[in-house]
């Protein structure tokens with residue numbers, strides 16, 4: 001194997017203890033989501049099913065598997081060197097976030113579990129996980145409990161964010177699809193969700209199944225725990241010790257909600273926060289306000305490409321990738337949180353926009369901050385946590401020292417700004433930076449480190465400087481003296497042997513077990529010359545190897561031993577002093593916490609400004625309106641991720657939505673014409689605006705939305721074992737339950753996963769409901785031309801995406817221009833005609849299209865239940881719809897790219913389907929026979 005990462009170390013073999021280990025290991029409980037690592041000092045091993053999994057996942061071969069206990073039927077085992085172990089840990093706990101991990105230490109048959117972690121609880125492995133890699137996610141653990149209040153489903157959710165030391169809990173009524181639960185878990189960014197372990201009957205209930213589904217859909221690991229961990233007997237006592245205020249009474253709002261507090265007890269137990277003394281008295285608790293942020297469900301997140309997907313061609317494919325312009329790991333983490341928690345409060349949004357505007361209009365400030373002060377800044381948040389736990393090293397303190405010295409320069413950069421938002425920048429950043437760096441705080445922190453750390457020796461070694469402590473000073477002086485004696489003795493020996501110091505003879509280290517001592521070394525050639533003297537009794541040979549002979553004499557040996565003893569005392573003193581310095585430095589942890597939060601925010605917002613100003617076309621600050629303003633007007637709007645792709649010349653489009661005129665928009669047009677892109681870019685603009693960013697438009701007026709719902713295609717429902725049609729039904733039902741007049745609904749191609757007439761019925765019924773009952777702005781992209789007949793009090797606007805057919809070549813060109821009015825119905829036939837399609841089919845299509853014009857009142861009869869028995873009128877409408885769908889499908893075939901045989905085959909397949917459907921649609925049957 002060429003990759004050094006993939007070199008598997010050798011497991012030493014000892015048959016007796018191997019057999020004992022195999023027996024002991026096989027008695028452990030088996031769980032496919034748990035990986036047990038065994039610390040074998042220089043490397044790690046995994047066994048059993050874990051071994052095969054690690055071999056396949058990381059080595060990409062099972063050839064590295066060795067079988068313990070003799071034959072090939074023994075216990076599989078795989079070893080990992082330190083680098084691969086860290087890579088595997090990151091994959092298991094952070095990237096896939098689907099496993100928990102345990103570490104065992106010991107030897108032979110005596111092994112003890114010493115550490116464990118899971119995606120919501122990384123603490124025990126944080127050092128290995130993020131030694132060389134930025135921490136890009138906040139690991140949040142949640143607990144969830146379902147109850148029934150007077151028959152209604154009520155959900156309690158609590159969360160623990162160990163990084164930010166935040167606890168929160170809430171309790172709310174939910175529907176049978178658990179839409180609110182899904183939205184809250186997503187807002188929190190929960191990586192792991194604790195659920196009660198139910199008895200068989202309860203576990204198999206439909207609600208328990210759906211909740212497990214919701215957790216999985218939110219990409220969180222579900223961890224079942226016995227009901228007792230949800231017990232609240234010790235909750236108040238625990239909170240008394242954990243909370244910053246120590247005042248449990250002020251949290252009655254949480255405690256009087258039984259499901260919220262039960263979930264809180266469970267998440268505290270799960271996160272083991274009580275066991276970490278350094279965290280006591282430092283946690284905050286708040287009743288989580290589920291209405292504080294815009295709600296996005298999984299489908300909307302996917303439709304708007306909010307987070308990076310593994311399949312993305314490049315970073316700017318997702319909003320996260322596009323907007324991730326911050327310089328620090330802290331800004332990257334904050335962006336993930338903000339994208340899950342878009343704001344709904346107008347004042348808060350305006351403040352973020354003000355700051356972005358200040359950065360956008362002052363390129364010097366942006367440049368100074370981003371390129372001089374923020375670039376290369378360490379992850380202050382993570383270092384602060386290490387500091388607080390007294391786990392920081394001198395190297396970590398030096399990183400904080402360098403960060404601290406940049407704060408006054410950042411302050412100065414803000415003070416030099418004199419734009420209209422100067423006051424806001426001053427109060428939000430400059431004043432706070434000044435306060436953090438004053439004589440009582442970080443200036444003092446810097447003084448401490450300047451006095452304590454030997455800055456001259458950095459980066460070779462990190463040591464406490466001798467002048468910091470008189471004992472250390474004494475030991476240092478003594479050490480220097482003995483070192484001088486040793487040098488003198490070495491010179492004397494060189495003279496005695498007739499050799500030249502540092503040329504033909506060298507002073508070196510001789511290692512014995514864990515200690516090293518001073519000695520002399522000469523090459524084999526020199527050794528031959530001085531062998532007689534060496535053997536005279538005055539010298540002692542320590543080691544003879546190819547590269548030379550190491551030796552000493554009595555005085556040198558004594559001096560070297562003295563040096564060893566002093567060095568030991570010196571190191572011990574160093575160690576004690578480092579602990580002392582770290583302890584004192586830890587008293588500044590709270591100041592650093594504040595600085596970390598502030599730096600993350602300014603970095604992210606400066607990054608938003610950079611994005612806005614450096615995009616192919618600059619973004620604009622949106623005018624935000626209250627939620628009831630009934631206006632969403634985007635002029636010359638683009639999809640920021642699509643326009644950022646290489647080789648795309650993006651065509652901007654307007655989307656003016658106004659209640660009473662154009663609140664419900666139906667967008668028609670052939671495949672690949674740009675319908676999805678158009679409706680998604682509206683959702684993206686609203687989301688970006690409420691996160692605090694500018695938007696890819698020339699002008700934008702946006703009434704704040706409480707929720708974005710999106711249904712776009714069938715998604716991954718096959719994976720969940722639900723039929724496409726059922727999945728669409730379920731997801732759409734969730735919109736109907738969850739949307740309010742203040743939401744934004746985006747629907748793309750509803751009804752694709754079913755027969756045309758079911759799909760059309762569903763689309764019609766949903767449109768009616770959205771218009772009549774909910775009254776939210778809706779964008780509906782569809783192939784069902786009949787939807788253009790919709791009418792409603794909110795105002796329906798029909799739009800279509802323009803395409804052009806070149807009469808000479810028959811080639812179809814997409815213009816991507818969205819214009820008023822419904823799509824030209826005869827379009828399909830034009831396509832067919834120009835594409836040299838089988839003439840009998842084109843003829844038929846022409847005739848039928850003319851006949852179809854008679855169906856002037858399409859689909860009026862579709863009500864709430866699309867599957868109910870059809871009346872004659874409905875049947876006629878369905879037949880018309882089916883025939884039109886045929887024409888649409890027909891026109892959508894990429895004929896210009898097909899071989900004639902393939903084109904004929906596909907056309908015949910479509911026609912066959914049409915005939916099959918006609919068997920149960922008398923009107924369609926008559927038309928075809930016509």
Ligand SMILES: Nc1ncnc2c1ncn2[C@@H]1O[C@H](COP(=O)(O)OP(=O)(O)OP(=O)(O)O)[C@@H](O)[C@H]1O
Pocket residue numbers: 642648649650651652669670671672673674675676677678816817
């Ligand atoms: N306004 C635009 N300017 C430039 N290119 C665009 C524009 N809109 C869409 N495109 C390009 O066209 C492709 C197809 O767009 P889109 O998926 O939105 O079409 P569609 O009408 O929804 O298709 P379908 O009906 O098959 O889902 C996009 O991947 C994009 O590359």
